[in-house]
Amino acid sequence: MLFASYVDISSILLRLAVGTLFMIHGYPKLTSQRQGSWMKNMGMPTAIVPFAGFVEFFGGLGLLLGLLTPIIALLSALWMLSTTWFATTKLKKKYMGGYELDITLLLAALALTFLGGGTFSIDHLIGL
Structure with a gap:
């Protein structure tokens, strides 16, 4: 990795x-x-x-704190996959002005699934 020493900083910025x-x-x-x-x-x-409110609000709080980051991030990515599916199949939305935020959040949540919470997280404090 080109900037391996910045993984923890990347994780916290993405989590925030x-x-x-x-x-x-x-x-x-x-x-x-x-x-x-x-x-x-x-x-x-x-x-x-x-x-939806529970998943988004409390899942977001978990990501902010770095609590169970890979699990919450994966669930968030799956939620964004379902909202993208709904936007494209049911609402017939276009990408721009439609579901671009859903796709962005899906990919960012997937990145956090693999990155984890990093050093600056509750996960790190409790040894996960």
């Missing part, structure tokens, strides 16, 4: 970016009644709103 984005997108799903009707209008079952 991805975790923050997930938390920002998950919080309204946990706290707003309008999110349910908005997602229902898109064709999603309203029961998925609290699930």
Whole structure:
């Protein structure tokens, strides 16, 4: 690896970016009644709103803290795969202005699955 000594810094920067984005997108799903009707209008079952909010907000928090990073990152990547599938097959969205953020988060979460939490994480503190 060209910059092997920067793996831990790369991991924390990626965790901060991805975790923050997930938390920002998950919080309204946990706290707003309008999110349910908005997602229902898109064709999603309203029961998925609290699930999506939980996965995004608390998964994002786990990534920020570096807690169970590979597991949470893999689950987050799978969630983004499902949202990308929904955006392309059900909503017929185009890449730009449609599902580019989903793809970006999917790939970033996959990178964290393999990178792990790094030295600056709870995972490292508890020996995972």
